[in-house]
Amino acid sequence: MANIRDVAKEAGVSVATVSRYLNKKGYVGQKSAAKIEQAIQKLNYKPSLVARSLSTKQTHYIGLIVPDITNPFFPELARAVEDIALTYGYTVVLCNSDGNPEKELHYIDTLQQKYIAGFIITTSSLDAHHYENLTIPIVALDRKIEGPLPTVSSQNKEGAKVGTNHLIERGCKNVICLRGPKGVGPADERLAGFIEAVQDTSIQTEIIECSFQFDVAERIVKKALLGNPKIDGIFASSDVSAAGALKAAHALDLHVPNDLQIIGFDNVSLSEMTTPGLTTIAQDIYKMGAVAARMLIKTIENLPLEEKKVQIPVELIQRGTTRSEKI
Amino acid sequence: MANIRDVAKEAGVSVATVSRYLNKKGYVGQKSAAKIEQAIQKLNYKPSLVARSLSTKQTHYIGLIVPDITNPFFPELARAVEDIALTYGYTVVLCNSDGNPEKELHYIDTLQQKYIAGFIITTSSLDAHHYENLTIPIVALDRKIEGPLPTVSSQNKEGAKVGTNHLIERGCKNVICLRGPKGVGPADERLAGFIEAVQDTSIQTEIIECSFQFDVAERIVKKALLGNPKIDGIFASSDVSAAGALKAAHALDLHVPNDLQIIGFDNVSLSEMTTPGLTTIAQDIYKMGAVAARMLIKTIENLPLEEKKVQIPVELIQRGTTRSEKI
DNA sequence: TTGAAAGCGCTAACAC
DNA sequence: GTGTTAGCGCTTTCAA
Numbered sequence A, B: 001m002a003n004i005r006d007v008a009k010e011a012g013v014s015v016a017t018v019s020r021y022l023n024k025k026g027y028v029g030q031k032s033a034a035k036i037e038q039a040i041q042k043l044n045y046k047p048s049l050v051a052r053s054l055s056t057k058q059t060h061y062i063g064l065i066v067p068d069i070t071n072p073f074f075p076e077l078a079r080a081v082e083d084i085a086l087t088y089g090y091t092v093v094l095c096n097s098d099g100n101p102e103k104e105l106h107y108i109d110t111l112q113q114k115y116i117a118g119f120i121i122t123t124s125s126l127d128a129h130h131y132e133n134l135t136i137p138i139v140a141l142d143r144k145i146e147g148p149l150p151t152v153s154s155q156n157k158e159g160a161k162v163g164t165n166h167l168i169e170r171g172c173k174n175v176i177c178l179r180g181p182k183g184v185g186p187a188d189e190r191l192a193g194f195i196e197a198v199q200d201t202s203i204q205t206e207i208i209e210c211s212f213q214f215d216v217a218e219r220i221v222k223k224a225l226l227g228n229p230k231i232d233g234i235f236a237s238s239d240v241s242a243a244g245a246l247k248a249a250h251a252l253d254l255h256v257p258n259d260l261q262i263i264g265f266d267n268v269s270l271s272e273m274t275t276p277g278l279t280t281i282a283q284d285i286y287k288m289g290a291v292a293a294r295m296l297i298k299t300i301e302n303l304p305l306e307e308k309k310v311q312i313p314v315e316l317i318q319r320g321t322t323r324s325e326k327i
Numbered sequence C: 001t002t003g004a005a006a007g008c009g010c011t012a013a014c015a016c
Numbered sequence D: 001g002t003g004t005t006a007g008c009g010c011t012t013t014c015a016a
Helices: A004-011 A015-023 A030-043 A049-056 A073-087 A101-113 A128-132 A156-169 A185-198 A214-227 A239-251 A285-300 B004-011 B015-023 B030-043 B049-056 B073-087 B101-113 B128-132 B156-169 B185-198 B214-227 B239-251 B285-300
Strands: A061-066 A091-096 A118-121 A138-141 A151-154 A174-179 A204-209 A233-236 A261-266 A279-283 A309-312 A314-317 B061-066 B091-096 B118-121 B138-141 B151-154 B174-179 B204-209 B233-236 B261-266 B279-282 B309-312 B315-317
Touching (some): A004 A030, A049 B049, A061 A073, A061 A101, A156 A261, A156 A314, A285 A309, B073 B091, B156 B261, B174 B185, B185 B204, B204 B214, B233 B239
Parallel strands (some): B061 B118, B233 B261
Antiparallel strands (some): A091 B091
16 A cells, blocks of 8 residues: 555655645645646555644544444434435444443543544433543434533423324323333433323323333233223333334233324434334434534534534324324 | 643643554553543543544544435444444544436545545445445345446345245236336346246236335325226235335225235335235344445454355235235 | 655563 | 663654
């Protein structure tokens, strides 16, 4: 591989001039530029990004920390982040934290040793001050971290209210809320929305904690349904749990939506694959990822951020797990 | 941030000794080691991996090129790769190629400028010789690339045969094969398996090309079913297309598995989320990713490979889209 | 507009 | 066992 010195020699100029040319910084004469360009072509020269990084102490890597890429929500996010990163010349490093603070810390540590440019964090196993003490840019995605960190999230509470009302309007009297894990921001917010929607009504409710996993949702819902046959509505705080609930209903020969109505949250692609398709509160997952990526890159490049806290709107998408008509 | 010179000074030794200590290479006396260790603690020293890379021309990054992380097969793969990478001290760079040769080439190019250690490639938009000309290690995953490249794949053909026979044994007389895109290795192999299973039988068959996308599978199958009401079996070459087929069947009020039996391929988590759950040919996706990652890391580290071409066994998993009993 | 040269922080050959 | 020192390939001051 040719290096900058080879190019300089070939072009008959100094390495400094080549460097300036490469970075479009400082003056480079017409003739020099032309000769350098030629030399680059001839030698098929590609700058060593590692050497550059050593000088500048900057890379074009961004770290994406997710709990588990296997959870259908995150691939769509990752896709968006990667797309945007690519257009700005960054590449993304994938980190599965499993919600484990040590793993997360490990990644943050070792990637900093590699001069990673910044992180997008979709999990907050660590305390806020951990992040604030870092010297490199971070944006929090789908997890509100209090403090000054830039943040992008969805209208979780609002969405949950809309979803719950949708159930109520369609005649549900006994609804269970499959809340996500305690302490997980969006899960807490969605629960809050559910509660707001349901208070001051005569609806019977039950709140059950349930991880965002299909099989545990299925199991829990089956048990709940068996325990209380009057249940006629389920507000699930993710599509995966909604799908689990749907499966449980089928196993018990309940007709959805006639006997039981279900609403999910997220609008991951799974939600149209079930039969019937899941009515759900759609997040614009791609947009969330894209916005977060742009915010991160801006702060890496010291550009001003219009907003530090952005909320992406949600929208109800009606499919087959709720009745088509209000009652 | 402290650097190696600071540590050397603090410990009263030379940088070379510190370097030897760090890399456990060459001799370092007991006392020196102790002093160095102390200095490292005191200064909270972390070596700059970038500087190290510039010297060694090696990083601990591995690139994972997938067509689209959003396709449910790949997150599981990515997860496995990442897990293994982590245990060996590597981190993974995620690249979505969209099956686009230019994008793939772009990644390969720019990541080489970053001294990436190797690639796992789950797509072969490029000609085999493209890869062979590269100087850095590559392993092909789920895509056979002819030539000397290390490769891990599934028993696609065998699996397809088993799956098709499963359908035949359960009485299917008119089966359509939803083959994946032409030219995609596993899709071609699965088709070959289907054909082998079906030849010399009196089964009526139809082969339809269909991308691995839910909605196109749904559309295609609906049309096929409408066009030929005698169809009683579908061999889908991925779970996603099987799910699409199932949805189409439901839309036409066909009972699965009584009127129509469906079998998928992959055993992604989606396959247990539909109702009924998909009977499918299970690949051990995690294992595929893990084996590929280990192979890559071995070749990066110049360790010998026991096998250059490994095939992971598949296994039929019966769920609800085929009849429980043979006929 | 250009070049010389001093870093960036580490590794490794070589000498002691 | 340990230290000196010349790279690795680039950026960036400073002087010309």
